[in-house]
Amino acid sequence: MRIAIRGGRLIDPAHGRDGRHDLYIAEGRVVGIDAPPGGFVPERSIDASGRIVCPGFIDLCARLREPGAEHKATIACETHAAARNGITTLVVPADTDPVIDETAVVELIRRRAEAAGFAHVLTLGALTRGLKGEHLAEMAALKEAGCVGVGNALAPVASTLVLRRALEYAASHGLTVFLTPLDPWLGATGCAHDGQIAARLGLAGIPVAAETAALGRDLALIEETGVRAHIGRLSSARACAMVARAQAEGLPVTADVSAHHLHLCEQDIGRFDANAHVLPPLRTLRDREALRAAVASGTLLAVCSDHQPHEADAKLDPFGLTEPGISGLDTLLGLTLKLVDEGVLPLAEAIARITRGPAGVLGIDAGQLGIGAVADVCVFDPERHRALTARTLASRGHNTPFLGWELRGEVTHTLLAGRVVYAHEGA
Amino acid sequence: MNPASIQLDAQGRLKHFLTIEGLKRQHLIDILDTAESLTGVAERRVKKLPTLRGKTVANLFFESSTRTRTTFELAAKRLSADVLTVNIATSSTSKGETLLDTVRNIEAMQCDMFVVRHAASGAAEFIARHVRPHIAVLNAGDGRHAHPTQAMLDMLTIRRHKGPAFQDLRVAIVGDILHSRVARSDIHALNVLGCANVRVVAPRTLLPPEVGTLGVQVFHDLDQGLRDVDVVIMLRLQRERMSGALLPSAQEYYQQYGLTEERLAVARPDAIVMHPGPINRGVEMASAVVDGPRSVILEQVTNGIAVRMAVMSITLGNQSSPAEDA
Incomplete structure (x- = not known):
């Protein structure tokens, strides 16, 4: 289908574009900017005046709950929610059930995602078999099957020897390793930051050292093996400083943070609000400020949703007994724009953190809208506000501490490879 | 909230x-x-x-x-x-x-x-x-x-012995503060009633992070913590704390933090000794203190x-x- 998107403000950080540009799309790709190619007759015209046109968002960590936890969500419903929120590429960590440690699971996810047709779904293969941290997963086969990297999700590899070998093996196959640092002992029983809120509420704590001790080990092994690594979901000021230092020393390391860690801190647990129960935990205001500064400086190259939808029952228990995780697809854009409003970074940079930044981490040709690029596009109205209520959430998971908030930015159109997969009614 | x-x-x-x-x-x-x-x-x-x-x-x-x-x-x-x-x-x-x-x-x-x-x-x-x-x-x-009713029965016991002027009291809470709901509720109750001198006495492994923000002074030494106090609240030490690497042994704990008649000597002469029960005799307290004249443990019940x-x-x-x- 030939589509013309006219009159909008095109923000394409990869090409340094930020201004009024028309976009012309045919056969799934960008074929013209400002001027259509000769003989181009659009079948559909989108009036984007007053709106922002940018690459579709790339989310480095989203659990779609399929296979294994379809009572929480499915690939079809969550990719639909992604389209509703301008997200065109989702990366699924390996902790599905069964684990993504064999190619059949990669195939299954790909088939389901293609059948739904709302978003590109990329998979991370397991680093160790069953995520148990004992035997290497068949990483070469997983790569062959389409995995964009390998990782052990939230399951720590306890043995430093196994981790070192896994990183060496991944490096031999040119795979990027995705790590979320969490010391298996320091982080074992906790459910909240080991600070004054945990002390007051009597919750078992997770100290900052649970992150930094594991990160220190990871960085030492990354340096020694030379593997390309991505550190996901940092939560503390100290970890940001460690990653910044490693990058300054030239280590091949990128990192991201979840959008909610940029807006919440331990106080948001309030009186045992299970929707604020998340791993890694929400830490202090000082940590939150450091995470914001690291996003602004580019130490944290990407902001992700860390989407973890749950059924209502998973959060209906005393705080420590609830399942951790926040449903994040519906707030990724709004929370990113809120950073702009709060002066953390300029709009184009903020857009880069959810487009070009994560594309670079994945090494994929997405997150940009140059001539010839795959036309994954998001059009949103930056002035329209969206109230977050159980009714307005697109994800099946309603477990978010942002219920009741009003966030700026309403997606009006999402295009996936040149196909309109979402259009706001009346838009 | x-x-x-x-x-x-x-x-x-x-x-x-x-x-x-x-x-x-x-x-x-x-x-x-x-x-x-x-x-x-x-x-x-x-x-x-x-x-x-x-x-x-x-x-x-x-x-x-x-x-x-x-x-x-x-x-x-x-x-x-x-x-x-x-x-x-x-x-x-x-x-x-x-x-x-x-x-x-x-x-x-x-x-x-x-x-x-x-x-x-x-x-x-x-x-x-x-x-x-x-x-x-x-x-x-x-x-x-x-454990708010425990805190209130502790306050009632203290008031019956020391009168209503909580602001004049020094109170030491000794032992496993980290795992203790009794300690948290006692601290809040004492603070609300005006007691400005609430002390917690324990090694760091048995204290919550940033415990000072709860409104207490922190002591790691029992003799210093008990000096001139009017009330001593001893906490139960669960046996399983030994296996979790929180403490080296029951013997060392008793030696460092166990309440004996001798160690109580630094407290005020009319100090009362409390415990929420059940007591581990010889772990957190000597039997002589449990059954002694300053113990108000059964009154608490x-x-x-x-x-x-x-x-x-x-x-x-x-x-x-x-x-x-x-």
């Missing part, structure tokens, strides 16, 4: 009793005064008041307990309530029933009050948020978070009944009954 908000009604009266945190001094004074007026009941020949006649109190114990459960039971009976005690630790939840389902089932039995003990912090508050509005919820201990009667009559008195609403 104000921690008191869910336990108070629109007029600021107690409708649940979940935590001391956020309550006003007058709430605590009312409980103490009511308890004081009820202590006479036990000395009567007929130890019963009609206050809760026709009401049903359900004791929901998701964690085992002897002292707290029996004193709550006795308190309810002395107020003429019908009492249902469910030991859920060995009941439905082991069959996979959720906490909320268990609560809904007991609720369907037309109870007026839930007394809840649970191993998870925040459990009583969670239940209070989900029960029907006419049911009062009393927290009989939730994880490491709070007696006062526990009066305090629980007081809290039950205050909260149920403030609950609108569904029949009256109709």
Whole structure:
């Protein structure tokens, strides 16, 4: 289908574009900017005046709950929610059930995602078999099957020897390793930051050292093996400083943070609000400020949703007994724009953190809208506000501490490879 | 969010009793005064008041307990309530029933009050948020978070011995503060009543992070912590703390933090010694102290009944009954 998107403000950080540009799309790709190619007759015209046109968002960590936890969500419903929120590429960590440690699971996810047709779904293969941290997963086969990297999700590899070998093996196959640092002992029983809120509420704590001790080990092994690594979901000021230092020393390391860690801190647990129960935990205001500064400086190259939808029952228990995780697809854009409003970074940079930044981490040709690029596009109205209520959430998971908030930015159109997969009614 | 908000009604009266945190001094004074007026009941020949006649109190114990459960039971009976005690630790939840389902089932039995003990912090508050509005919820201990009736019986015991001027007292809480709901509730209660000299005495492994923010002074040395105190509250040390690398051995703990007559010598001569029970003799305290002249441990148990009667009559008195609403 030939589509013309006219009159909008095109923000394409990869090409340094930020201004009024028309976009012309045919056969799934960008074929013209400002001027259509000769003989181009659009079948559909989108009036984007007053709106922002940018690459579709790339989310480095989203659990779609399929296979294994379809009572929480499915690939079809969550990719639909992604389209509703301008997200065109989702990366699924390996902790599905069964684990993504064999190619059949990669195939299954790909088939389901293609059948739904709302978003590109990329998979991370397991680093160790069953995520148990004992035997290497068949990483070469997983790569062959389409995995964009390998990782052990939230399951720590306890043995430093196994981790070192896994990183060496991944490096031999040119795979990027995705790590979320969490010391298996320091982080074992906790459910909240080991600070004054945990002390007051009597919750078992997770100290900052649970992150930094594991990160220190990871960085030492990354340096020694030379593997390309991505550190996901940092939560503390100290970890940001460690990653910044490693990058300054030239280590091949990128990192991201979840959008909610940029807006919440331990106080948001309030009186045992299970929707604020998340791993890694929400830490202090000082940590939150450091995470914001690291996003602004580019130490944290990407902001992700860390989407973890749950059924209502998973959060209906005393705080420590609830399942951790926040449903994040519906707030990724709004929370990113809120950073702009709060002066953390300029709009184009903020857009880069959810487009070009994560594309670079994945090494994929997405997150940009140059001539010839795959036309994954998001059009949103930056002035329209969206109230977050159980009714307005697109994800099946309603477990978010942002219920009741009003966030700026309403997606009006999402295009996936040149196909309109979402259009706001009346838009 | 104000921690008191869910336990108070629109007029600021107690409708649940979940935590001391956020309550006003007058709430605590009312409980103490009511308890004081009820202590006479036990000395009567007929130890019963009609206050809760026709009401049903359900004791929901998701964690085992002897002292707290029996004193709550006795308190309810002395107020003429019908009492249902469910030991859920060995009941439905082991069959996979959720906490909320268990609560809904007991609720369907037309109870007026839930007394809840649970191993998870925040459990009583969670239940209070989900029960029907006419049911009062009393927290009989939730994880490491709070044990407010224990704190009130401790305050009653202190007031009976030291008088109402809490601001003049020095109080030391010794032992496993980290895992102790009693310590947290005692600290809040003492602070609300005006006591500005609350000390916690323990090694770092048994203290919560940033414990100073709770309103206490921190001591790692028992002799310094006990110097000139009027009240010593000893905490129970669970045996399993030895296996978790929190302490090297029971012997070393006793040597460093065990309360003996000799070590008590640095406290005020009229200092009282308290313990929420059950006591590990020879682990946190010497038998000579437990049974000695300064121990008020058994008085605490007696006062526990009066305090629980007081809290039950205050909260149920403030609950609108569904029949009256109709």
